[in-house]
Amino acid sequence: MTVLARPVSESPPNSRRHPLRGRPGDPRWVRPVLLGLLAATALLYLVGLGSSGWANAFYSAAAQAGGESWKALFFGSSDPSNAITVDKTPASLWVMGLSVRIFGLSSWSILVPEALMGVASVGLLYVTVRRVSGPRAGLLAGGVLALTPVAALMFRFNNPDALMVLLLIVGAYATLRAAEKASPKWLALAGVAVGFGFLAKMLQAFLVLPAFGLAYLVAAPASLGKRFLHLFGALVAMLVSAGWYIAVVELWPTWSRPFIGGSQTNSILELAFGYNGFGRITGDEVGSLGGAQSSGSWARLFGSEMAGGIAWLLPAAVLALGALIWLTWRAPRTDLTRASAIVWGGWLVITGGVFSYMSGIIHPYYTVALAPAVAALVGAGADRLWRERSHPIAAGLLSSGVALSGLTAYLVLLNSDWQPWLKYFALVLGLGAAALVVVADRLPRPAARGVAVLALVAALAGPAGYTVATAATSHTGAIPSAGPNSSGFGGGGGGGPRGNFTGGMPGGGQGGGRGGGIGSLLTTSTPSQALVSLLQQNSGSYRWAAATVGSNPAASYQLAADVPVMAVGGFNGTDPAPTLAQFQELVKDKEIHYFVGSGSQMGGSSGSDDAQEIAQWVAQNFTATTVDGTTVYDLTT
Incomplete structure (x- = not known):
């Protein structure tokens, strides 16, 4: 079959010319x-x-x-x-x-x-x-x-x-x-x-x-x-x-x-x-x-x-x-x-x-x-x-x-x-x-x-x-998606319709959350200036200026205030880091200044409940104050 006999390349594959400069025989x-x-x-x-x-x-x-x-x-x-x-x-x-x-x-x-x-x-x-x-x-x-x-x-x-x-x-x-x-x-x-x-x-x-x-x-x-x-x-x-x-x-x-x-x-x-x-x-x-x-x-x-x-x-x-x-x-x-x-x-x-x-x-x-x-x-x-x-x-x-x-x-x-x-x-x-x-x-x-x-x-x-x-649409959040109106979970643009000609994604999507806490854990926000100023106050005296459940909320505060913020429980709030005992020891040693309430209700399907226990312990043992709608606990008083 003649169709199989034609050459593949227009020049030898082992040519030494730099590819960006072309090769001998290139148009x-x-x-x-x-x-x-x-x-x-x-x-x-x-x-x-x-x-x-x-x-x-x-x-x-x-x-x-x-x-x-x-x-x-x-x-x-x-x-x-x-x-x-x-x-x-x-x-x-x-x-x-x-x-x-x-x-x-x-x-x-x-x-x-x-x-x-x-x-x-x-x-x-x-x-x-x-x-x-x-x-x-x-x-x-x-x-x-x-x-x-x-x-x-x-x-x-x-x-x-x-x-x-x-x-x-x-x-x-x-x-x-x-x-x-x-x-x-x-x-x-x-x-x-x-x-x-x-x-x-x-x-x-x-x-x-x-x-x-x-x-x-x-x-x-x-x-x-x-x-x-x-x-x-x-x-x-x-x-x-x-x-x-x-x-x-x-x-x-x-x-x-x-x-x-x-x-x-x-x-x-x-x-x-x-x-x-x-x-x-x-x-x-x-x-x-x-x-x-x-x-x-x-x-x-x-x-x-x-x-x-x-x-x-x-x-x-x-x-x-x-x-x-x-x-x-x-x-x-x-x-x-x-x-x-x-x-x-x-x-x-x-x-x-x-x-x-x-x-x-x-x-x-x-x-x-x-x-x-x-x-x-x-x-x-x-x-x-x-x-x-x-x-x-x-x-x-x-x-x-x-x-x-x-x-x-x-x-x-x-x-x-x-x-x-x-x-x-x-x-x-x-x-x-x-x-x-x-x-x-x-x-x-x-x-x-x-x-x-x-x-x-x-x-x-x-x-x-x-x-x-x-490219003309801004994309933020944990789960971005392509298109003119990207909403990505936790951020994005206007959230318009997606291309879809099978009627849905079999086996896709994000699944259920733990006790309704997934939204706040995947979402980032811009803290108010009052909260930023509070976190920056005397921050050099502490290893962490604040702690909060979940990596995304912690990232919001850390990027805005440019101070270390501990992500209790990691990305999902389900990692045993730190444990309640470890967190209590850090608080005792005055390593953490504030605890910022995330509003998420943990508990659920798998992983550690340490983050939930830490949030409950803080709420039971420290006085809550509100800064522009955000609950904050001073762990040093």
């Missing part, structure tokens, strides 16, 4: 288009960034703490006096904390590093896809990633996902470089990248490992024994790059470090494999405010808030994966296009499958982890099918992908009142462009190029509009 337009793509991405991710304020105050307060205390920076503490850590490993906080140390505490010093990670992710995805599939495919992949709504959301936010996504793209690049010449060094670098991805968001980073390993095992030009040996070396590199931090924290004396937030036993191993690990799969997360979700399905990615963030090009990406497998079916074992399809396709299928069926906590913004795989498959698949469009099956597949993209955009926007014309525009243009793609091979070259541009506009009109709207 002259490649470099300016690439630089334009990166500049446009930077504008999209940076303009108006400060409108989100502290974004996720939970992480902003930890970055503030890291800017003041090296111990807080290393452990990822919620406050500079090191009471308790955030419920993640702190790699992303290292970046933000160092930025705060250099530039001072501000919304920009916290959020600009995230935006720059987004620009770097787009550039690196271009380099990765371009190396195998050529510059047009690389540019298309980079553009799709930049215009994915959930990517615009998370690269303008301060959750750990931005760093994890960047590191996983590094891992994909290194894996494909390793597969070219059976390079154990490049494969080890892939392991290191995934290992540090673990330090950003724990076990989620490991979901790409089967795809990376299979691609190398299939394609590397070496004996089977050497391929397995190289994979073992990469596994060791990954375990070392992730495990060194785990070992340090586990071996560090517990009295000399903060409590590990999200665990019940002050153990980072429990956090990694329990609350943030297998508990996310099974729903058995001790200390979580929500119970196990109902059984999921693939429809979850197309329902509720997830659809608006990621669903736009998902069907096209799946079709592109099938097309790439068909095109390389008879290719040699070492074919890099097939290896690339395994990397990105495995990434998409495994990560998407876990998100679809997991029973534990899941939020819409998690789907940013799918964005690089979707973008790479669409870029590589569309470019290859366009070059093979003289073959009727290739033309039919490409036409189907364009039509699917238009139809998906229509369905995502069907229940939304935002820009109602856009769904009809995307549908009509998509169907029209799909019809023209079928006959594009018989058209003059200028007309064929016009069809290609039309198809590109049709496929990207919906996600591009939603992405710009996402």
Whole structure:
């Protein structure tokens, strides 16, 4: 079949020219288009960034703490006096904390590093896809990633996902470089990248490992024994790059470090494999405010808030994966296009499958982890099918992908009142462009190029509009979501309708709370000036100026007053940190000045009740005063 014999790349994959300067044989337009793509991405991710304020105050307060205390920076503490850590490993906080140390505490010093990670992710995805599939495919992949709504959301936010996504793209690049010449060094670098991805968001980073390993095992030009040996070396590199931090924290004396937030036993191993690990799969997360979700399905990615963030090009990406497998079916074992399809396709299928069926906590913004795989498959698949469009099956597949993209955009926007014309525009243009793609091979070259541009506009009109709207909307709170009216739980904009064409998110949502306390625990607020002044009063005489139940309320007070505030019970208020006896000892030693009532009623499904006991003990033994509607107890009188 002649369609299988055509070359994949327009220049040798081992060319030594810098990718940003182009390679021998590249059209002259490649470099300016690439630089334009990166500049446009930077504008999209940076303009108006400060409108989100502290974004996720939970992480902003930890970055503030890291800017003041090296111990807080290393452990990822919620406050500079090191009471308790955030419920993640702190790699992303290292970046933000160092930025705060250099530039001072501000919304920009916290959020600009995230935006720059987004620009770097787009550039690196271009380099990765371009190396195998050529510059047009690389540019298309980079553009799709930049215009994915959930990517615009998370690269303008301060959750750990931005760093994890960047590191996983590094891992994909290194894996494909390793597969070219059976390079154990490049494969080890892939392991290191995934290992540090673990330090950003724990076990989620490991979901790409089967795809990376299979691609190398299939394609590397070496004996089977050497391929397995190289994979073992990469596994060791990954375990070392992730495990060194785990070992340090586990071996560090517990009295000399903060409590590990999200665990019940002050153990980072429990956090990694329990609350943030297998508990996310099974729903058995001790200390979580929500119970196990109902059984999921693939429809979850197309329902509720997830659809608006990621669903736009998902069907096209799946079709592109099938097309790439068909095109390389008879290719040699070492074919890099097939290896690339395994990397990105495995990434998409495994990560998407876990998100679809997991029973534990899941939020819409998690789907940013799918964005690089979707973008790479669409870029590589569309470019290859366009070059093979003289073959009727290739033309039919490409036409189907364009039509699917238009139809998906229509369905995502069907229940939304935002820009109602856009769904009809995307549908009509998509169907029209799909019809023209079928006959594009018989058209003059200028007309064929016009069809290609039309198809590109049709496929990207919906996600591009939603992405710009996402970037133009401020996002705050613990659970942001993409779109023009993001409400994210605990903050955001106006809370408009979401793209949804399955009637809901099976197994999704946030679940029930403990005794009605979830709202106040996930919400941040701006304290009054009177309360801020009270917390700052003589604060240098105390280790903690105040304590309150939950990390988000504590973050609100700490960021506003710039004083250490203890988050009793951690993020959910369900961690045994501190215990009632420990808190009483701290009060006796006059280490804490005030206790701020959060208004949440704890008690419930799982985890420790120490926070509730502490709140009750304070209320029974100290006099309450009200400062602008907030209940405050002076623990020193």
